[in-house]
Amino acid sequence: MKLKFAAVALAASCALSAQAVTEVQWWHSMTAVNGEWVNDLAKGFNASQSNYKIVPTYKGTYDESMTSAVAAFRAGNAPHILQVFEVGTATMMASKNAIVPVGKVMKDAGQKFDPKAYISAVAGYYTAPSGEMLSFPFNSSTTVFYYNKDAFKAAGLDPEKAPGSWPEVALAAAKLKANGHKCPLTVAWQGWTQLESFSAWHNVEFATKANGLAGMDARMKVNSPLHVRHIENLANMAKQGLFVYKGRANVPEATFVSGECAMITTSSGFYGNVKKNAKFAYGLAPLPYYPDVPGAPQNTVIGGASLWVMAGKKADEYKGVAEFFTYVSSPEVQSASHKRTGYLPITTAAFQLTEKSGFYKENPGTDVAVNQMIRKVTDKSRGIRLGNYVQIRTIEDEELEQVWGGKKSAKEALDAIVKRGNELLERFEKANKKG
Amino acid sequence: MEKRVFFRSAWLPWVLMAPQVAVIALFFFWPAAQALLQSVQQSDAFGTSVDWVGLDNFRNLWNDDTYLASFYTTAIFSTLVAVLGISVSLLLAVFADRIVKGALAYKTLLIWPYAVAPAVAGVLWLFMFAPSVGVVSYWLRALGIDWNHLLNGTHAMTLVVMAAVWKQISYNFLFFLAGLQSIPKSLIEAAAIDGARPWRRFWTMVFPLLSPTTFFLLVINMVYAFFDTFAIIDAATQGGPGKDTAILVYKVYFDGFKAMDMGGSAAQSVVLMVIVVALTVVQFRFVEKKVNY
Numbered sequence: 246m247k248l249k250f251a252a253v254a255l256a257a258s259c260a261l262s263a264q265a266v267t268e269v270q271w272w273h274s275m276t277a278v279n280g281e282w283v284n285d286l287a288k289g290f291n292a293s294q295s296n297y298k299i300v301p302t303y304k305g306t307y308d309e310s311m312t313s314a315v316a317a318f319r320a321g322n323a324p325h326i327l328q329v330f331e332v333g334t335a336t337m338m339a340s341k342n343a344i345v346p347v348g349k350v351m352k353d354a355g356q357k358f359d360p361k362a363y364i365s366a367v368a369g370y371y372t373a374p375s376g377e378m379l380s381f382p383f384n385s386s387t388t389v390f391y392y393n394k395d396a397f398k399a400a401g402l403d404p405e406k407a408p409g410s411w412p413e414v415a416l417a418a419a420k421l422k423a424n425g426h427k428c429p430l431t432v433a434w435q436g437w438t439q440l441e442s443f444s445a446w447h448n449v450e451f452a453t454k455a456n457g458l459a460g461m462d463a464r465m466k467v468n469s470p471l472h473v474r475h476i477e478n479l480a481n482m483a484k485q486g487l488f489v490y491k492g493r494a495n496v497p498e499a500t501f502v503s504g505e506c507a508m509i510t511t512s513s514g515f516y517g518n519v520k521k522n523a524k525f526a527y528g529l530a531p532l533p534y535y536p537d538v539p540g541a542p543q544n545t546v547i548g549g550a551s552l553w554v555m556a557g558k559k560a561d562e563y564k565g566v567a568e569f570f571t572y573v574s575s576p577e578v579q580s581a582s583h584k585r586t587g588y589l590p591i592t593t594a595a596f597q598l599t600e601k602s603g604f605y606k607e608n609p610g611t612d613v614a615v616n617q618m619i620r621k622v623t624d625k626s627r628g629i630r631l632g633n634y635v636q637i638r639t640i641e642d643e644e645l646e647q648v649w650g651g652k653k654s655a656k657e658a659l660d661a662i663v664k665r666g667n668e669l670l671e672r673f674e675k676a677n678k679k680g
Numbered sequence: 681m682e683k684r685v686f687f688r689s690a691w692l693p694w695v696l697m698a699p700q701v702a703v704i705a706l707f708f709f710w711p712a713a714q715a716l717l718q719s720v721q722q723s724d725a726f727g728t729s730v731d732w733v734g735l736d737n738f739r740n741l742w743n744d745d746t747y748l749a750s751f752y753t754t755a756i757f758s759t760l761v762a763v764l765g766i767s768v769s770l771l772l773a774v775f776a777d778r779i780v781k782g783a784l785a786y787k788t789l790l791i792w793p794y795a796v797a798p799a800v801a802g803v804l805w806l807f808m809f810a811p812s813v814g815v816v817s818y819w820l821r822a823l824g825i826d827w828n829h830l831l832n833g834t835h836a837m838t839l840v841v842m843a844a845v846w847k848q849i850s851y852n853f854l855f856f857l858a859g860l861q862s863i864p865k866s867l868i869e870a871a872a873i874d875g876a877r878p879w880r881r882f883w884t885m886v887f888p889l890l891s892p893t894t895f896f897l898l899v900i901n902m903v904y905a906f907f908d909t910f911a912i913i914d915a916a917t918q919g920g921p922g923k924d925t926a927i928l929v930y931k932v933y934f935d936g937f938k939a940m941d942m943g944g945s946a947a948q949s950v951v952l953m954v955i956v957v958a959l960t961v962v963q964f965r966f967v968e969k970k971v972n973y
Contacts, residue, residue: 343726491812643921
């Protein structure tokens with residue numbers, strides 16, 4: 246492993262000495278359509294000036310590229326820029342010696358950088374309790390609801406009216422099932438969509454300390470009566486065959502595109518896939534909610550990834566990083582990225598530019614995610630950032646599966662998530678207290 | 681009677697052993713020492729700050745109910761994999777040994793799966809048994825079995841055991857076949873002349889003569905089930921539903937390589953190492969007594 250990285254670094258440094266420009270290594274996890282987007286961004290920046298050259302490298306899925314970066318860092322060969330998913334954010338923040346805050350990078354390089362230009366739900370997520378922005382928001386997504394309009398029509402439902410509340414979802418599902426549909430509803434990223442985003446959407450705490458944003462001593466709160474009610478509701482739907490569990494992470498997405506499942510809650514970043522591959526009319530809608538909950542709907546939480554600057558590089562290279570960030574955050578580049586990928590426009594200026602261009606009118610549904618996010622956030626809805634988050638997500642999967650399988654009641658499973666999650670949070674707090 | 685070779689030189693045996701010792705030191709002792717070291721440390725993901733935490737990592741494991749439950753899961757999984765893997769391949773080897781025509785084709789086909797990477801094997805079985813699109817789950821549904829390893833723990837366990845056994849059959853098969861072919865034909869023929877039927881010949885002669893091979897494979901298969909199966913689990917079930925297929929080594933892999941909790945992962949691998957060493961000792965002390973060399 247180390248040898249391989251050494252070889253790569255050697256090759257990179259040979260290439261470096263051959264050219265006068267300063268190379269900046271960027272490791273990312275974008276594939277297919279989004280991979281082309283990343284390469285085009287680098288190409289655009291490299292063509293716009295002649296001092297620096299951004300070199301994007303695909304390093305596997307989010308967790309793979311993070312593991313590679315850890316190994317590379319330990320061997321002294323980390324890239325300059327690393328794309329890290331939201332789940333890894335707390336881990337990166339805690340690794341103070343491995344990263345350079347993006348605010349510092351911009352200031353040292355003399356680049357203008359205003360965290361207020363960013364949509365608050367986005368910027369807040371990547372900002373330390375001290376108010377310093379630690380990483381550069383890049384591809385942000387959120388949770389939305391997709392439904393199959395053709396299936397709705399066949400079941401006698403109004404295809405132009407998406408079910409906005411959970412009781413309406415259950416009614417629609419019952420009609421779809423009566424019409425012979427085998428999978429009326431499924432959910433992808435169950436922990437993210439049904440617990441995390443669900444909490445923010447209803448303005449209830451997912452964890453204390455502003456869901457972990459305000460400090461490392463946060464503890465889980467997902468066994469509140471509202472959470473229990475929702476998971477119980479889904480469990481009942483599962484029993485009646487209205488909700489069908491199709492697996493962890495984004496695995497269930499395929500069942501929506503294939504037409505097997507008629508409704509799904511998942512990432513707004515799923516839009517590109519649906520647009521390209523769905524052979525039926527589809528609609529996007531805001532995440533369903535419980536209308537009797539005061540304050541709902543609030544806003545949904547952020548997913549996706551941000552760019553981290555790794556420590557231990559030369560000042561000149563950091564200048565290149567800063568210039569690249571300035572380039573990527575210009576409203577024109579931002580807006581073009583948003584239209585192309587379905588990820589959120591992360592600055593207010595980019596959103597306004599996109600709106601002015603008439604894109605949302607031409608592509609109905611693309612503004613759903615944006616509208617869910619650009620609201621005034623509360624302490625309970627700003628975002629969720631927990632230590633050992635990767636493991637907590639897995640705990641959510643494990644416990645929820647036992648509810649869908651009828652082995653545990655909603656209350657038992659949620660209590661278990663709180664108990665097991667808190668153990669991990671305590672451990673994270675302990676491990677990162679010093680430093 | 682044990683055979684012993686005596687060297688007159690004092691240093692020659694050491695020199696002859698050196699390459700093997702170097703390989704073992706580099707690929708076994710050094711990583712094992714690293715694991716021991718990391719198991720008493722707690723560090724951030726990038727290893728920039730390292731704290732000595734004594735036995736905290738082990739204490740955390742001990743307090744984790746789900747970790748203790750995965751011992752039970754691991755025991756079931758390993759026993760099934762070892763027993764099924766050995767018996768199925770013994771059966772196949774016995775049949776392949778009797779085949780006269782086209783033996784090479786059968787043997788090649790049986791050895792083939794060994795060349796498949798564990799993760800690929802996991803995905804392959806996952807596809808066949810996928811609840812909505814899998815071929816086999818479609819047949820099962822036709823038979824009235826509602827296959828759903830996403831929510832049914834027994835189904836999930838069956839799936840990973842099948843994938844793990846399938847992957848290991850080739851290896852076992854090769855050894856059994858070689859073992860069978862080294863049994864002198866004259867012995868079998870003599871027994872046949874004495875009137876022993878195939879069933880009896882197998883249990884009173886062939887099986888005991890194969891016992892060194894079987895014992896060797898038992899040890900190897902146990903080690904395989906304990907250590908080498910995480911890729912299959914990761915590809916097929918990710919330890920789910922719940923923790924029904926989360927065997928010990930899968931958690932080592934997950935915590936270390938996905939969640940980047942090096943200390944916790946190292947502590948688990950130390951526990952695993954102790955278990956396997958203990959199991960191997962037990963096997964050599966008690967099972968080996970029944971082996972005829």
